[in-house]
Amino acid sequence: MKKSNLTALIGVLCFGATAVAVNALDAQTYQSVRNEPIQPIQPAVITEPEKVELGKMLFFEPRLSRSGFISCNSCHNLSRGGTDNLPTSIGHNWQEGPINSPTVLNSSLNLAQFWDGRAATLAEQAAGPIDNPLEMAYTHTLAIEVLRSIPEYVDLFEGIYGTRDITIDHVTDAIAVFEETLVTPNSRFDQWLLGDDEALTAQELRGYKTFKEIGCAACHYGEAVGGRDFHRMGLVQEYQTENPSMGRYEVTGKDADRFSFKVPTLRNVDKTYPYFHDGAVWTLEEATDIMAKLQLGRELPQEDIDNMVAFMKTLTGDQPQITIPLLPPSRPNTPRPKPFDSE
Amino acid sequence: MKKSNLTALIGVLCFGATAVAVNALDAQTYQSVRNEPIQPIQPAVITEPEKVELGKMLFFEPRLSRSGFISCNSCHNLSRGGTDNLPTSIGHNWQEGPINSPTVLNSSLNLAQFWDGRAATLAEQAAGPIDNPLEMAYTHTLAIEVLRSIPEYVDLFEGIYGTRDITIDHVTDAIAVFEETLVTPNSRFDQWLLGDDEALTAQELRGYKTFKEIGCAACHYGEAVGGRDFHRMGLVQEYQTENPSMGRYEVTGKDADRFSFKVPTLRNVDKTYPYFHDGAVWTLEEATDIMAKLQLGRELPQEDIDNMVAFMKTLTGDQPQITIPLLPPSRPNTPRPKPFDSE
Numbered sequence: 001m002k003k004s005n006l007t008a009l010i011g012v013l014c015f016g017a018t019a020v021a022v023n024a025l026d027a028q029t030y031q032s033v034r035n036e037p038i039q040p041i042q043p044a045v046i047t048e049p050e051k052v053e054l055g056k057m058l059f060f061e062p063r064l065s066r067s068g069f070i071s072c073n074s075c076h077n078l079s080r081g082g083t084d085n086l087p088t089s090i091g092h093n094w095q096e097g098p099i100n101s102p103t104v105l106n107s108s109l110n111l112a113q114f115w116d117g118r119a120a121t122l123a124e125q126a127a128g129p130i131d132n133p134l135e136m137a138y139t140h141t142l143a144i145e146v147l148r149s150i151p152e153y154v155d156l157f158e159g160i161y162g163t164r165d166i167t168i169d170h171v172t173d174a175i176a177v178f179e180e181t182l183v184t185p186n187s188r189f190d191q192w193l194l195g196d197d198e199a200l201t202a203q204e205l206r207g208y209k210t211f212k213e214i215g216c217a218a219c220h221y222g223e224a225v226g227g228r229d230f231h232r233m234g235l236v237q238e239y240q241t242e243n244p245s246m247g248r249y250e251v252t253g254k255d256a257d258r259f260s261f262k263v264p265t266l267r268n269v270d271k272t273y274p275y276f277h278d279g280a281v282w283t284l285e286e287a288t289d290i291m292a293k294l295q296l297g298r299e300l301p302q303e304d305i306d307n308m309v310a311f312m313k314t315l316t317g318d319q320p321q322i323t324i325p326l327l328p329p330s331r332p333n334t335p336r337p338k339p340f341d342s343e
Numbered sequence: 344m345k346k347s348n349l350t351a352l353i354g355v356l357c358f359g360a361t362a363v364a365v366n367a368l369d370a371q372t373y374q375s376v377r378n379e380p381i382q383p384i385q386p387a388v389i390t391e392p393e394k395v396e397l398g399k400m401l402f403f404e405p406r407l408s409r410s411g412f413i414s415c416n417s418c419h420n421l422s423r424g425g426t427d428n429l430p431t432s433i434g435h436n437w438q439e440g441p442i443n444s445p446t447v448l449n450s451s452l453n454l455a456q457f458w459d460g461r462a463a464t465l466a467e468q469a470a471g472p473i474d475n476p477l478e479m480a481y482t483h484t485l486a487i488e489v490l491r492s493i494p495e496y497v498d499l500f501e502g503i504y505g506t507r508d509i510t511i512d513h514v515t516d517a518i519a520v521f522e523e524t525l526v527t528p529n530s531r532f533d534q535w536l537l538g539d540d541e542a543l544t545a546q547e548l549r550g551y552k553t554f555k556e557i558g559c560a561a562c563h564y565g566e567a568v569g570g571r572d573f574h575r576m577g578l579v580q581e582y583q584t585e586n587p588s589m590g591r592y593e594v595t596g597k598d599a600d601r602f603s604f605k606v607p608t609l610r611n612v613d614k615t616y617p618y619f620h621d622g623a624v625w626t627l628e629e630a631t632d633i634m635a636k637l638q639l640g641r642e643l644p645q646e647d648i649d650n651m652v653a654f655m656k657t658l659t660g661d662q663p664q665i666t667i668p669l670l671p672p673s674r675p676n677t678p679r680p681k682p683f684d685s686e
């Protein structure tokens with residue numbers, strides 16, 4: 001895997017850039033980036049490191065759940081591409097979730113959050129799981145009471161938000177700012193986009209060519225290779241599923257939006273199996289075959305499928321390097337977890 | 344919090360020591376260490392870094408469980424002092440575990456593993472949870488099949504064990520070697536042991552003095568401040584609990600071992616609540632009061648309890664700095680998780 005000077009420069013910039021160097025990057029990136037429907041992912045520029053650190057603690061904090069057992073990272077495991085790799089998630093009391101857990105990696109690049117886009121921002125989204133009875137099954141009031149009872153948290157929030165009066169908005173703001181750092185630059189495909197002709201094999205390039213030619217890139221494009229629009233699942237032919245979700249229709253109530261879902265990112269798609277909103281499909285080969293048939297009305301030869309899968313595997317970028325946060329202990333007045341009395 | 348030159352040296356040594364420096368440390372440590380029933384924790388000396396890294400992956404690997412959701416770190420959360428901070432654990436299918444989850448921190452210093460000591464070594468212990476129906480609920484055969492289906496794992500095992508034929512013994516060996524690195528040196532108490540008179544406050548020293556004088560150190564001593572013997576819980580007065588465990592008796596069948604448990608480590612005890620084998624006690628104050636009454640027949644004044652709690656909080660050492668492992672994705676032939684059909 002070769003790196004151009006430019007991607008080496010990006011590598012350097014990830015670890016503490018000066019303002020001058022950032023400007024140099026912007027200039028160089030946009031000089032040499034290929035003119036393609038997919039754009040390279042920019043490394044995160046961290047301007048509020050303390051807030052990112054606090055957001056990371058909260059992302060790994062099981063005490064935001066009723067059981068004291070489930071954190072954001074339970075279902076968006078950063079060891080596993082930001083997903084749980086289950087068809088549908090395991091929530092409080094081992095309840096079966098309604099829909100596949102999407103990756104949090106590069107989620108800041110989405111036009112909106114959730115499969116149906118019902119949350120406009122990451123902060124709005126983050127308020128959802130804590131009091132969702134199928135997920136963390138807690139209340140915002142109790143989650144805040146937990147944090148307020150722990151002096152180390154109170155100090156951290158005060159240092160960042162200037163008040164010891166922690167609110168749910170502070171919590172979701174910090175989580176969102178942490179999530180904004182969860183981008184995956186420097187994939188082999190991005191190295192190629194940035195000018196490195198050697199970064200992709202001939203097969204991968206053929207796969208990318210087909211991906212564009214037959215029309216996949218009409219929906220899967222941009223920095224995230226998806227995440228920019230809602231589209232009907234099963235445009236040409238219906239998708240068979242047991243999953244009751246009506247997708248975007250549940251937000252807009254418009255008939256045209258029935259069974260329409262946010263186009264998922266294909267970044268790190270090798271890691272985000274199983275596929276589709278119902279998590280019913282386990283291999284990229286099968287997902288590709290279904291997409292071609294259902295969205296484009298095409299029966300693809302196996303060779304094209306293999307080539308496109310080879311291309312999609314080049315979209316795995318540098319995964320965020322996460323040092324696990326050390327969570328401060330509960331205190332005598334901290335509300336206690338209730339794992340087994342789920343009345 | 345002041346540090347002596349010596350503990351500063353230990354700090355340096357944690358991050359890549361030369362052989363010469365390690366010898367220097369040994370010499371100095373044993374010259375200046377105070378003559379006390381508690382000995383300082385030695386930093387881990389890592390001789391097989393690749394094995395440690397593989398063991399870390401396996402420790403965080405939910406695919407060693409039937410559901411694909413539970414890893415060792417679920418119940419021994421390294422963000423939380425190596426425990427789940429629940430009275431008894433949540434296992435597969437949200438089953439309630441039989442006993443409190445002890446910390447994995449410093450577990451290599453125990454005379455044996457489990458509350459009743461039924462596993463002689465960490466490697467022997469690690470085989471337990473994977474096929475325990477109340478914990479990970481998998482089979483060794485399937486867990487090995489998962490690992491063998493993932494080329495990155497096969498390569499890692501081959502690099503370390505010289506064979507592509509992964510066995511459960513390789514798995515538990517790697518996990519045990521990782522666990523041996525989970526020591527917590529450099530607590531304030533150890534700084535004091537190593538000669539820093541300023542490391543403890545007057546109250547903490549008073550607490551330690553009482554701890555020794557009234558007899559706590561008869562059972563809680565050594566590097567781990569516990570972990571060296573089995574003792575009856577409730578020597579002077581009976582412990583009231585709903586928990587059915589008979590402790591060591593279940594291993595030996597001897598009447599004398601009824602209700603005898605491995606003395607838990609008090610290292611990081613501020614983080615390992617709730618306390619006792621049934622996890623029924625949430626504060627160190629209450630645990631101390633109970634210990635004094637039940638083990639020593641003493642009714643302590645609140646001041647003594649407060650002082651001893653202050654002392655015990657100085658036993659929190661440097662927590663292992665863990666970068667979360669990046670787990671390689673499953674492949675089409677990887678056995679799939681079975682989260683919801685727990686027949």
Ligand code: HEC
Binds near residue numbers: 099101
């Ligand atoms: C029990 C499992 C579970 C937990 C816990 C959980 N999530 Fe999710 N998450 C999901 C599922 C399932 C979805 C998709 C829901 C939908 O689209 O209707 C989702 C969606 C998201 C999305 C939207 C991604 C996208 O592309 O649309 C983000 C961001 C996210 N979660 C972040 C978080 C954060 C932050 C937390 C903790 C505060 C959290 N999640 C806790 C399962 C979970």
Ligand code: HEC
Binds near residue numbers: 233263
């Ligand atoms: C008209 C829009 C559209 C076109 C064209 C399209 N897709 Fe999709 N794609 C979607 C939508 C919407 C989904 C989500 C469907 C769902 O989950 O029910 C999706 C899902 C996927 C997924 C699963 C991602 C995941 O994480 O679940 C893959 C892989 C994929 N598409 C690849 C392709 C390929 C390859 C092509 C071309 C053969 C293609 N898509 C063409 C809209 C489109």
Ligand code: HEC
Binds near residue numbers: 435
């Ligand atoms: C579902 C919860 C759960 C899971 C998963 C789990 N453990 Fe445990 N662990 C426990 C409990 C509970 C005990 C105490 C059992 C007993 O003493 O009878 C324990 C005991 C231990 C001990 C002994 C510590 C001591 O001081 O005696 C070690 C070491 C350990 N586990 C390591 C692991 C490893 C390694 C894994 C993964 C392979 C693992 N655990 C998975 C709950 C769990």
Ligand code: HEC
Binds near residue numbers: 606
């Ligand atoms: C005769 C032996 C013995 C003596 C003396 C003793 N302990 Fe213990 N200690 C134990 C045993 C055994 C346990 C575990 C009991 C159980 O879990 O049921 C324990 C548990 C504890 C715990 C809970 C640790 C945990 O993680 O669950 C604390 C705290 C503790 N002891 C402190 C003290 C203090 C303070 C004293 C003196 C007042 C003391 N002990 C005296 C044997 C002893």
Ligand SMILES: [Ca+2]
Binds near residue numbers: 274276279
């Ligand atoms: Ca998925």
Ligand SMILES: [Ca+2]
Binds near residue numbers: 619
């Ligand atoms: Ca405990």
